Amino acid sequence: MSQGSMILKLISLPISIILICLGIMTILGGHITPGGGFQGGAMMASGIILSILVYGLGNSPLELSHTYIEVLESVGALGFVIFGLIGLFVGGFYLYNVGTDVLNIVPAAIQNVFHYPDVTNAGIIPYLNIFVGLKVFVGLSSIVIAFAGFKKIVEESE
Amino acid sequence: MMLSLGPIIFGLILGLVIGSQIKLGVSDTHFTLGSFVVIFIAGIVVAWQSGNYPFYTDLPISTAFLAALIGIFVGKLLFARSK
Numbered sequence: 053m054s055q056g057s058m059i060l061k062l063i064s065l066p067i068s069i070i071l072i073c074l075g076i077m078t079i080l081g082g083h084i085t086p087g088g089g090f091q092g093g094a095m096m097a098s099g100i101i102l103s104i105l106v107y108g109l110g111n112s113p114l115e116l117s118h119t120y121i122e123v124l125e126s127v128g129a130l131g132f133v134i135f136g137l138i139g140l141f142v143g144g145f146y147l148y149n150v151g152t153d154v155l156n157i158v159p160a161a162i163q164n165v166f167h168y169p170d171v172t173n174a175g176i177i178p179y180l181n182i183f184v185g186l187k188v189f190v191g192l193s194s195i196v197i198a199f200a201g202f203k204k205i206v207e208e209s210e
Numbered sequence: 211m212m213l214s215l216g217p218i219i220f221g222l223i224l225g226l227v228i229g230s231q232i233k234l235g236v237s238d239t240h241f242t243l244g245s246f247v248v249i250f251i252a253g254i255v256v257a258w259q260s261g262n263y264p265f266y267t268d269l270p271i272s273t274a275f276l277a278a279l280i281g282i283f284v285g286k287l288l289f290a291r292s293k
Contacts, residue, residue, distance in 0.1 A: 080220055113232055168216050170217070
């Protein structure tokens with residue numbers, strides 16, 4: 053499936069790495085700037101997609117294995133649900149922000165555990181962004197990996 | 211100056227997770243140590259141009275970007291598989 057010239061092959065991995073870093077930066081600024089989990093995850097996936105399109109499936113330096121996709125997808129979904137349930141059991145509402153505690157119903161110890169270490173008082177929002185970002189990253193990447201795989205199968209059968 | 215630890219810690223973790231999937235020597239292009247030094251310098255330029263995103267109070271360079279870049283390289287060195 054690989055159809056890139058030498059110039060494309062030389063420049064794609066550096067651009068992919070920089071795209072992934074930009075995606076991570078967008079995720080980590082999601083609670084106070086435009087962007088967040090979905091946007092950052094899509095940017096990270098675009099790095100993987102660029103790499104797969106240029107180098108081809110099975111030949112790409114940045115390629116995610118089946119187990120890796122499975123684990124990250126599960127961690128993203130489970131993390132989001134677990135944070136929601138912590139809010140439900142400690143604060144009384146699903147996805148209650150236990151790190152910030154607007155309603156003053158959470159013990160200080162629990163509040164300190166879930167407080168994100170930065171100057172803003174964002175609580176669990178950055179963690180939710182990270183989980184959503186991981187899920188979107190592997191979700192979009194797996195779609196392209198599947199399409200590239202199907203194309204390979206069709207080419208082989210013809 | 212007040213350095214926020216959040217983006218540095220989680221940038222490193224996310225970078226480590228993704229850097230573990232880089233494997234070299236699979237395509238017909240060869241990336242050497244020099245290539246990665248060039249990528250790192252290019253990354254520092256991008257981080258500098260991004261400004262002090264996302265918190266606007268700490269270093270005049272994007273700490274999240276830089277932490278992610280370092281995380282990817284460290285993850286590649288420590289956990290990357292060879293094919």
